Amino acid sequence: MGFYWKLAWRNIFRNKRRTIIASVAIGIGLAALIYSDALIIGMKESLIRSTTSSFLGEAQIHREGYRLSRDAELTIRHSSALLEQLAQDKSVARFAPRTQAFGMLTSPANVNSVMLVGVDPERERHLSQFDDALRQGEWLRGEARDLVIGSKLAETLEVGLGDRVVMTVAQVKGGDLSQEMFRVSGVYHFGIRELDTGMALVPLSKAQQMLGIPDGIHEIAVRFHHLHDAENPDLGFWDRYSSNGNEAAGWPELMPEMKNVLELTDFSMYILALILAGVVVFGIINTLFMSMYERMFEFGVLRAVGTRAGGIRKLIVLEALALGLISVGLGALLGLGTTALMAHLGIDFRGIEMTGVHIQELIYPQLRTMQFIKYPAWVILFCSLVGLYPALVAGRMKIATAMRKSM
Amino acid sequence: MNQNHNIVATRNVSKTYHDNGVDVHAVRGIDLTIESGEFTAVVGPSGSGKTTFLNIISGLDTPTEGEVRLDGRDLSSMSGRELSDFRRDHIGFIFQAYNLIPVLRVEENVEYIMMLQGVPREERHRRVKEILDDVGLAGMADRLPTKLSGGQQQRVAIARAMVSRPRLILADEPTANLDSRTGADLLDMMRELNEKTGMTFLFSTHDRMIMKRARRVVTLRDGQIADDERRE
Numbered sequence: 001m002g003f004y005w006k007l008a009w010r011n012i013f014r015n016k017r018r019t020i021i022a023s024v025a026i027g028i029g030l031a032a033l034i035y036s037d038a039l040i041i042g043m044k045e046s047l048i049r050s051t052t053s054s055f056l057g058e059a060q061i062h063r064e065g066y067r068l069s070r071d072a073e074l075t076i077r078h079s080s081a082l083l084e085q086l087a088q089d090k091s092v093a094r095f096a097p098r099t100q101a102f103g104m105l106t107s108p109a110n111v112n113s114v115m116l117v118g119v120d121p122e123r124e125r126h127l128s129q130f131d132d133a134l135r136q137g138e139w140l141r142g143e144a145r146d147l148v149i150g151s152k153l154a155e156t157l158e159v160g161l162g163d164r165v166v167m168t169v170a171q172v173k174g175g176d177l178s179q180e181m182f183r184v185s186g187v188y189h190f191g192i193r194e195l196d197t198g199m200a201l202v203p204l205s206k207a208q209q210m211l212g213i214p215d216g217i218h219e220i221a222v223r224f225h226h227l228h229d230a231e232n233p234d235l236g237f238w239d240r241y242s243s244n245g246n247e248a249a250g251w252p253e254l255m256p257e258m259k260n261v262l263e264l265t266d267f268s269m270y271i272l273a274l275i276l277a278g279v280v281v282f283g284i285i286n287t288l289f290m291s292m293y294e295r296m297f298e299f300g301v302l303r304a305v306g307t308r309a310g311g312i313r314k315l316i317v318l319e320a321l322a323l324g325l326i327s328v329g330l331g332a333l334l335g336l337g338t339t340a341l342m343a344h345l346g347i348d349f350r351g352i353e354m355t356g357v358h359i360q361e362l363i364y365p366q367l368r369t370m371q372f373i374k375y376p377a378w379v380i381l382f383c384s385l386v387g388l389y390p391a392l393v394a395g396r397m398k399i400a401t402a403m404r405k406s407m
Numbered sequence: 408m409n410q411n412h413n414i415v416a417t418r419n420v421s422k423t424y425h426d427n428g429v430d431v432h433a434v435r436g437i438d439l440t441i442e443s444g445e446f447t448a449v450v451g452p453s454g455s456g457k458t459t460f461l462n463i464i465s466g467l468d469t470p471t472e473g474e475v476r477l478d479g480r481d482l483s484s485m486s487g488r489e490l491s492d493f494r495r496d497h498i499g500f501i502f503q504a505y506n507l508i509p510v511l512r513v514e515e516n517v518e519y520i521m522m523l524q525g526v527p528r529e530e531r532h533r534r535v536k537e538i539l540d541d542v543g544l545a546g547m548a549d550r551l552p553t554k555l556s557g558g559q560q561q562r563v564a565i566a567r568a569m570v571s572r573p574r575l576i577l578a579d580e581p582t583a584n585l586d587s588r589t590g591a592d593l594l595d596m597m598r599e600l601n602e603k604t605g606m607t608f609l610f611s612t613h614d615r616m617i618m619k620r621a622r623r624v625v626t627l628r629d630g631q632i633a634d635d636e637r638r639e
Contacts, residue, residue: 007508301506306494306524309488
């Protein structure tokens with residue numbers, strides 16, 4: 001093998017220009033594959049962050065059955081103990097308790113149905129992005145009559161900062177109506193219709209009072225230290241908080257449509273990989289066949305002096321492998337350079353809606369070690385497999401024909 | 408060595424090509440025996456069947472009819488792999504255009520067949536050094552073929568053909584690309600090696616120099632033996 005490898009390596013450099021052109025073409029294909037993968041990872045993370053960071057959180061804890069029914073009576077069991085446990089949980093970076101109930105928000109000009117969300121202003125500020133998205137006014141300061149609404153809702157109700165509005169909700173027990181007057185203290189704008197048109201945020205204690213559920217919580221939104229923890233079914237978090245009639249769910253479960261979109265993105269990556277693999281395949285076949293037909297006489301001579309057909313096949317496959325290794329070296333360097341640069345600069349898709357999600361941050365392609373193992377391994381495997389075809393053709397040649405004039 | 412000392416024995420060997428629906432009889436019913444140690448030239452005009460005949464003898468081509476025995480073995484009974492191994496171990500080839508492997512150094516070209524044979528490295532190096540001395544290329548082991556003259560390249564080819572100590576050396580117009588002086592030197596060298604080692608040399612040639620130096624000249628015409636002259 002050592003001798004054939006040496007011979008193959010030297011043969012590859014007999015026509016330096018052709019080898020360089022083929023290697024660069026294959027290398028660009030590999031670099032594109034690495035970059036695309038990094039971009040898709042970055043894009044997925046950005047989509048997940050955009051989806052989870054505005055309001056949803058990466059995971060949520062509810063009372064069993066609440067997510068399906070939205071029944072305000074289904075408050076989280078042992079919520080105080082749970083909040084203490086979350087504060088000690090090493091996998092949890094942030095958490096925020098909420099109450100949620102459907103209600104009517106009335107202004108002098110109009111009335112609109114909304115989701116009344118009671119939040120702990122300090123915890124919510126660190127978990128979601130309402131305070132970052134404020135266009136007017138201030139985030140909740142703990143004043144009982146402060147209310148923050150979305151820009152579209154403010155337009156509908158024709159209210160601005162300091163204007164009075166009346167919130168009407170049904171109490172959890174008995175269903176009696178509860179009304180409170182609030183002042184608009186802040187107006188936010190996410191560019192996400194559901195958030196901008198249908199939510200009104202008030203301090204948690206006030207919402208609990210209106211709903212008649214002192215200490216009652218419907219939802220705890222959670223952010224982990226690591227974004228991908230929410231996709232890890234083996235994380236101990238799920239077992240810890242899915243007990244005593246409560247249930248914990250990550251964003252893939254909370255937003256299955258987003259999960260499907262991301263799976264579709266993975267599928268697109270495979271299609272792209274196939275197309276690039278096609279480029280690689282034709283690059284190698286072309287190079288190897290040109291090189292092989294130029295050297296048919298030489299192969300004839302090698303066969304004549306006693307090289308077995310298998311030896312010729314081995315030589316050609318090793319040449320393909322050598323070409324693959326050179327291409328992988330070039331492609332990995334090119335891929336690393338391009339991706340690292342873009343990962344540093346970021347790509348600005350802000351303001352664009354992608355798969356129903358409003359992109360709110362720069363997209364940074366994400367370099368992963370696997371990209372420099374998996375894709376180069378593919379290229380090398382492809383090279384070797386593709387090399388089999390010319391190798392078989394050369395192995396089957398008739399020696400006298402190959403040598404034409406021959407002996 | 409075979410008991411009857413015949414290295415090559417052909418019986419009624421014919422080869423017919425089909426070219427655009429026309430049968431071309433390249434070789435017709437050749438019976439020829441070459442004994443061990445001969446220095447024989449197969450001569451004849453272009454198209455007389457020399458090359459086809461040598462191809463058949465060496466197992467590079469198959470006859471349409473007849474039998475070829477090399478060192479007592481019937482070539483038609485061998486598989487492709489057996490034929491490759493048989494050529495490797497029993498036949499040395501010298502080509503008109505030298506046909507060295509351009510990316511291998513002189514030493515690597517010469518040891519190539521021994522590597523196929525699995526000869527140990529030290530033994531290979533010893534034999535390469537010895538044969539390069541014999542063909543007058545001492546000190547050129549590290550050169551690439553492209554850095555050598557035509558005569559030097561043909562010497563390397565001769566060294567490559569002989570280093571594995573085959574029973575038979577087949578040489579296809581070995582002097583055709585060389586000037587007459589270089590060609591004559593090489594022929595004298597091959598004749599010396601023939602006498603020294605007892606290897607059998609079989610040439611296909613137009614070259615009068617080879618004809619003059621050969622101990623036996625077989626003349627082909629229209630694919631048949633027209634003359635078989637032995638000289639002492």
